[in-house]
Amino acid sequence: MAVELIKERKAVAMTGNQAIAEAMRQINYDVAAAYPISPQTELMGFFAEYLANGLVDTEFITVESEHSAMSAVIGAAAAGARAMTATAAQGLLYMYENLPIASNWRLPITMVLVNRALSAPLNIHCDHGDAMTARDSGWIQLFTENSQEAYHSLIMAVKIAESALLPAIVNMEGYIVSHTIGNVNLLTDAEVREFIGESDWRKNVPHPLLDTDNPVTYGATALPDYYTELKYPQHLATFEAKEHVKRVLEEFNRLAGTNYQVIEPYKLDDADFAIVVMGSTAGVARTAADQLREKGIKAGVLKIRLFRPFPYEEIAEALKHIKAVAVLDRHDSMNGLASPLYQDIASALYHLPERPMLHDFIYGLGGREVTVEDMLKAFNRLINIYTGRETRDRFTEYLQVRE
Amino acid sequence: MTKRKKFVNIPVLTNLAEESRDWPYENPLAPGHRMCPGCSIPPIVNMALLEYGKDVVTGSNTGCLEVTTGVFPYTAWTVPWIHVAFENNAAVISGAEAAYRAFKKKGKIDKEIHFVSINGDGGSYDIGFQSLSGAAERNHNMLYICYNNEGYQNTGYQRSSATPIGAFTKTTPVGSKVVGKEEKRKDLTLIMAAHEIPYTAQANPFNYKDFTYKIKKTKDIKGFKFINVLQSCTLSWRTKPEDAFRALKLATETLYWPLYEVLEGKFWRINIKPAKPKPIEDYIAMQPRWRHVLKMPEVLDRIKEEIYTKWDFLVRMEKLSKELAEDLGFSLDEIFNMSWEEYQDKVKPKLKEKTYLF
Ligand SMILES: Cc1ncc(C[n+]2csc(CCOP(=O)(O)OP(=O)(O)O)c2C)c(N)n1
Ligand code: SF4
Ligand SMILES: [Mg+2]
Numbered sequence: 156m157a158v159e160l161i162k163e164r165k166a167v168a169m170t171g172n173q174a175i176a177e178a179m180r181q182i183n184y185d186v187a188a189a190y191p192i193s194p195q196t197e198l199m200g201f202f203a204e205y206l207a208n209g210l211v212d213t214e215f216i217t218v219e220s221e222h223s224a225m226s227a228v229i230g231a232a233a234a235g236a237r238a239m240t241a242t243a244a245q246g247l248l249y250m251y252e253n254l255p256i257a258s259n260w261r262l263p264i265t266m267v268l269v270n271r272a273l274s275a276p277l278n279i280h281c282d283h284g285d286a287m288t289a290r291d292s293g294w295i296q297l298f299t300e301n302s303q304e305a306y307h308s309l310i311m312a313v314k315i316a317e318s319a320l321l322p323a324i325v326n327m328e329g330y331i332v333s334h335t336i337g338n339v340n341l342l343t344d345a346e347v348r349e350f351i352g353e354s355d356w357r358k359n360v361p362h363p364l365l366d367t368d369n370p371v372t373y374g375a376t377a378l379p380d381y382y383t384e385l386k387y388p389q390h391l392a393t394f395e396a397k398e399h400v401k402r403v404l405e406e407f408n409r410l411a412g413t414n415y416q417v418i419e420p421y422k423l424d425d426a427d428f429a430i431v432v433m434g435s436t437a438g439v440a441r442t443a444a445d446q447l448r449e450k451g452i453k454a455g456v457l458k459i460r461l462f463r464p465f466p467y468e469e470i471a472e473a474l475k476h477i478k479a480v481a482v483l484d485r486h487d488s489m490n491g492l493a494s495p496l497y498q499d500i501a502s503a504l505y506h507l508p509e510r511p512m513l514h515d516f517i518y519g520l521g522g523r524e525v526t527v528e529d530m531l532k533a534f535n536r537l538i539n540i541y542t543g544r545e546t547r548d549r550f551t552e553y554l555q556v557r558e
Numbered sequence: 559m560t561k562r563k564k565f566v567n568i569p570v571l572t573n574l575a576e577e578s579r580d581w582p583y584e585n586p587l588a589p590g591h592r593m594c595p596g597c598s599i600p601p602i603v604n605m606a607l608l609e610y611g612k613d614v615v616t617g618s619n620t621g622c623l624e625v626t627t628g629v630f631p632y633t634a635w636t637v638p639w640i641h642v643a644f645e646n647n648a649a650v651i652s653g654a655e656a657a658y659r660a661f662k663k664k665g666k667i668d669k670e671i672h673f674v675s676i677n678g679d680g681g682s683y684d685i686g687f688q689s690l691s692g693a694a695e696r697n698h699n700m701l702y703i704c705y706n707n708e709g710y711q712n713t714g715y716q717r718s719s720a721t722p723i724g725a726f727t728k729t730t731p732v733g734s735k736v737v738g739k740e741e742k743r744k745d746l747t748l749i750m751a752a753h754e755i756p757y758t759a760q761a762n763p764f765n766y767k768d769f770t771y772k773i774k775k776t777k778d779i780k781g782f783k784f785i786n787v788l789q790s791c792t793l794s795w796r797t798k799p800e801d802a803f804r805a806l807k808l809a810t811e812t813l814y815w816p817l818y819e820v821l822e823g824k825f826w827r828i829n830i831k832p833a834k835p836k837p838i839e840d841y842i843a844m845q846p847r848w849r850h851v852l853k854m855p856e857v858l859d860r861i862k863e864e865i866y867t868k869w870d871f872l873v874r875m876e877k878l879s880k881e882l883a884e885d886l887g888f889s890l891d892e893i894f895n896m897s898w899e900e901y902q903d904k905v906k907p908k909l910k911e912k913t914y915l916f
Contacts, residue, residue, distance in 0.1 A: 185660035188653060212664060214656040219692030223649035226689065229642055230653030234615065236660055238653070256642055356661050364638040364654055365661070367613045367671060374641030375628030385630065 157183045157212050159344045169339040171332035174306035175241070175267055175325075176201035177339075180211050181347035182313055185236035185354055188216035188227035192246040193279040194329035195269040199241060225250035225257070232262040233373050235356030235363030237313065239264065243329060244271035244285045251288065254322075258293025259389050260373060262360060263316035263323075266294070267309060270434070270485075271329040272521040280522020281329040283433065283485040286462070287495045293389060295323040295396055296463040298433040302327075302337040307415070310342070311407050313351045317359065319399035321392060326462075330522060331435045342411060350410055397464045417461035420473045422448070426455030428538055429474065429511075431500055432483040433459045436518070436525050440483070443530030454534055459496075467503035474504060479512040479541040481533045483554075485519045493551035512541055515551035523555050591634035592626040596792040596799025598806065599623050601763050602705050603676060609773040610701075612637060614672045615658075617651045619681030620644035622712045622791075623705065645686035648693035648702060651675040655698045672777065673700035679720035680710045682786075683746050694753045694782045701776045701783045704746065707791035715794035719744035723861050724851035727794070732850055737857065742864045747786045754823035756781035756898070761817060762788050764806040768817055768829050775819075779898045788815045796846035808841040813869045818876075819894065821901070824909070825883065826875035827894050838862060885912055 161181070169177065172194070179187065179202050189199045205211045214231075218224045224240045231238040242250065247268060257264055273284040286296060295315060299305040305327040316323040327333055342350075356363050362371040377385050397417065404415045421441050423429060428447075430440045437458035444454035457473055457480075459466075474480055484494030492498065497515035504510040516533050519525045533554055539545035586607035587600055599622060607614065617640040618624045624641045627634040642650045651673050661667040682690055682704040690702060709727050710716040716729040721739045726732050730739040751758040756779045761769040769787065776783035788809050790802040797805045809815040810830055817829040838861060842848050851857045876890070883890040886908040893905055 186653060186656045188656075212660065214660045216652060216656050216696065218649060218652075219688060219695070222646060223652075223689045223692055226642055226646035226649035227653030227656065230617070230640065230650035230655075231657040231660075232653075233640055233650075234654035234657035236653075236657035238657070252643055253646070356657070356666060364615045364640060365658060365667060365671060367615070367638055367669070370612075370636060370638045372628050372633040372635050372639050374624070374639075375630045375633055376625055377630040381630045 158210055160210065161341055161344050164341060164343055164346075166338055166340045168336050169302055169306075170334050170336050171302040171305045171327045172198040172269070172334065173201055174302040174339045175309055175327065176205065177341060178306050178309040178347075179213075179239065180205045181342070181344050182237070182310065182351060183211055183348070184213045184239050186214045186216065186228065186231035186238040187240065188218050188224040188231070188238070189240050189242065190218055190221045190224050190246060192221070192243050192271075194271060194333045195241045195243045195246070195267070198267065198269065198333070221246040221250040222252065225253040228264050229253055229257050229260075229262060232257070232264050232360060233260065233364050235359050235365045237263075237317075237354040237359055239266065241267035241269065243269045244273050247285045247289060248273065251292070254289055254292035254294060256374075257322045259385070261320040261389070261392065263320055265309065265312045265316055266322065266324045268324050268326050269329045269333050270326050276521075278521040279329065281331050281485075282520045282522070283326070286324065286326050287486045287488060289324060290463060290495060293321065293393065294463060295319065295321050295400065296326060296461070297323065298326045298460055298462055299328075299332065300435050300437050300458065302332055302335070303339050305332060306339050306341070307407065307411065307413065310347055310350060311403050311415075314406075315396075315400050315403045317351075318403065319392065319396040320361070321396050326434065328434050340411075346410060350407070393464050397461070397466060400461055415460065417466040418469050418473060419458040419460060421456040421458065423455035423457060423473055423477070425453055427453040427478045428534060428541070429455045429457055429477045429480050430483055430530065430533060431457045431459065431474070431480055431496065433462060433496065434485065436483060436485070436530075439525055439527055440530045442527045443534060446527065446531065447534055452534075452538070465499050465503070467499070470500065470503045471507055474500075474511055475507050475509075477511040479514070479537050481537040482513060482515050483533065484515055484517050484551075487517045487520070497551065513550065514540060514547065516554040517551060518554040529554060586636050587627065588634045588636055590632070592629065593622065594792040594799075596790070596797070596802040597622070598763050598789045598802055599705050601766075602703070602769075602787050602789060605763065605766060605770055606674065606676070606701075606703055606773050607637060609770055610672050610674060610777060613669055614638070614674055615640070615651070615654050616674045616676060617641060617647045617654070618675070619647045619677040619686055620712065621678035621681055622707070623676060623678065625712055644681055646689045647675045647677050647681065648686065649689040651700050652693040652696065652698040655700050673698070674703065675700060676703045676705060678711070679704060679706040679708060679746075680718045682706075683719045683744055691753065694750060694755050694784065697755065697781045699780055699782070701773075701785070704784070704786045705789040706786055707789045707794070708743075709791070709794055711791050711794055720746070722848070723864065724854070724857045725848045726850070727847075737850065737854065738848070742860070745868070747784075750784040750786075751820040751823050753782075755784060756822055757783040757819065758823070759785045759819040760787075760815065761785050762806055762810050762815055764803050765810060765817060765830060772819060794847055797844050801844060805841065805844040808836060808844065811836045812838045812841045813865050814838060814841055816869060816872055818872055821893065824879070825890060825893055826872065826879045827890055828872055828876050838865060
């Protein structure tokens with residue numbers, strides 16, 4: 156049986172992977188299934204230590220592949236369990252087939268995605284390529300900036316998923332967050348358990364397979380006469396999900412004293428120029444904005460925490476008065492106008508009567524280090540295009556490429 | 559099949575077939591499913607699930623069984639059933655079984671629930687082999703049934719690795735240079751026995767007493783159980799619907815599909831030994847998909863070689879098993895007739911003592 160380990164709140168130095176393993180222990184999932192892939196491997200190793208020492212009750216299924224990891228947590232969640240998995244890059248792509256199934260069935264699974272670049276070339280370091288491939292899968296997606304946020308987000312994700320009845324991904328950047336020590340304020344075990352509530356197979360999902368007195372069929376074929384009707388409720392649910400996310404963030408803020416919102420504007424109120432970014436780069440971008448402000452340039456940053464469902468109303472509100480916005484995409488979606496975040500931002504702003512000029516920078520691919528100088532370069536290029544000092548051939552440019 | 563009564567927001571069918579209320583008097587698979595006339599999947603599923611009762615969680619890969627039993631808003635399943643994709647039901651059910659264990663150990667659920675995954679040969683021999691092997695190796699407490707119709711029927715009959723030598727399929731046509739499938743059948747039953755899972759067997763719905771005996775046996779055994787069941791397919795074998803079971807009968811009488819069982823990869827027992835095996839030609843003659851080989855002695859020869867060497871192998875394995883059983887102070891039948899608990903108590907300790915035999 157799970158033991159109470161943390162009885163008083165405390166601050167500890169932890170890597171993102173350690174913090175996530177700690178959250179997993181406190182959540183005390185019924186079922187976890189995972190397959191090793193860098194940079195996620197270490198996380199599951201930490202969790203296995205808890206298991207080996209009898210500190211958690213979780214049934215840990217050491218599956219033979221990521222496809223089976225997602226399949227097993229779908230089976231577990233449909234049975235009525237609180238279930239999770241964790242993966243990265245190739246692992247996510249390998250399990251991908253199952254993602255839209257979990258969301259259409261409204262299974263409140265949580266997944267930690269330790270962001271890693273997609274092959275080829277093979278690379279185990281961070282970018283957001285994996286998360287971007289899941290953006291149409293119907294999963295909720297949260298991005299995090301550091302191990303503290305990753306720890307908090309997994310706890311919040313359990314509650315978000317179970318109230319929105321949609322699966323949720325917590326993105327944590329590979330190595331930059333997963334393997335980097337940061338200060339993490341831990342909640343007590345009791346606080347976490349009270350926040351997420353006791354797992355009850357009769358209540359975690361509306362139609363548990365284990366309820367053999369009320370047999371259900373999961374996965375019937377739906378032909379052209381019904382397919383649309385079975386997609387539409389999911390479509391509506393993704394819109395409702397944002398309200399669930401907001402409510403859970405608020406509840407969590409009250410518990411932990413944090414100030415989490417679906418987006419995090421920084422010095423945007425009077426800004427002329429802004430960077431939109433997700434993940435750990437937000438900190439670097441804020442430093443760059445501060446430096447520009449010292450020189451009299453009104454710069455700001457918008458960090459996006461909730462990537463799916465995309466909080467387009469909040470984003471339009473935050474950016475509507477800005478002159479020019481640089482969207483920083485840690486992924487190249489190829490063959491499009493620009494990369495995913497740019498496209499989403501552009502859509503969010505399109506209906507405004509007046510809207511900022513937009514430019515897209517692809518940066519930080521395959522773990523390329525991101526410096527304050529890079530952010531200053533992005534701001535300067537943006538300002539120069541806006542003022543007409545420089546021209547552009549495309550809406551999207553690589554920020555850090557060696558020519 | 560019963561139409562579900564209320565529109566639910568979640569595409570899961572509730573308020574299932576009326577038949578579920580009459581358990582266990584009606585078939586677990588309610589009438590009205592869309593399988594072809596003469597298809598032997600329904601008797602396989604019904605015989606298996608009748609033995610398991612209503613406290614069971616079942617599932618299937620994509621394939622004929624799946625696509626004909628759940629077409630929204632109808633379902634033929636009177637027990638909980640889950641289909642996720644083509645290659646993963648072993649993993650899906652292993653997740654459900656782990657969920658059950660999680661709640662059981664915390665005292666949050668009382669009843670005894672069994673787990674049964676029923677899948678086609680394509681989803682077991684080929685694309686789903688990995689998840690099957692994984693679930694078997696992790697020894698989840700579940701029964702996996704492969705209904706083996708020797709091809710991908712749901713997609714209109716393409717070859718699978720269970721398709722026999724010479725058989726026509728859409729991807730192994732009969733041409734002037736190549737005649738049907740060139741490779742012999744992969745032997746999934748042997749592969750599963752080599753996993754040394756608690757129980758592996760081959761069955762035939764024609765031999766229903768043997769089949770239900772095997773199903774009953776799996777209910778008592780803790781751990782992973784695998785049964786490979788030959789299944790006639792009206793559409794692709796092109797046997798007349800009314801001849802389906804005659805063909806299946808011949809499959810075992812000709813030694814094409816031997817019925818045997820294996821305990822932990824150690825004890826092998828052949829369940830039906832035809833006194834005088836019928837010629838394989840009789841079996842082939844009933845299947846237009848395959849009949850052309852009757853005029854091709856070299857192909858027939860390869861088919862015979864495959865069948866008879868396999869039979870010889872099984873007879874030898876049984877002989878070894880008998881010797882082993884006797885060394886331990888039992889007859890082979892005694893060992894197979896024991897409950898799983900008895901087997902653990904009586905046979906396992908002795909096996910340990912005598913491992914030098916291997
Ligand atoms: C990943 C994937 N590949 C291919 C298919 C197409 N497909 C669906 S069922 C099937 C064949 C099923 O064969 P088998 O498992 O033998 O079952 P049967 O149809 O014979 O009952 C195929 C190829 C699919 N659904 N998913
Ligand atoms: S195609 Fe074959 S296996 Fe499929 S339902 Fe028809 S007879 Fe049965
Ligand atoms: Mg088949």
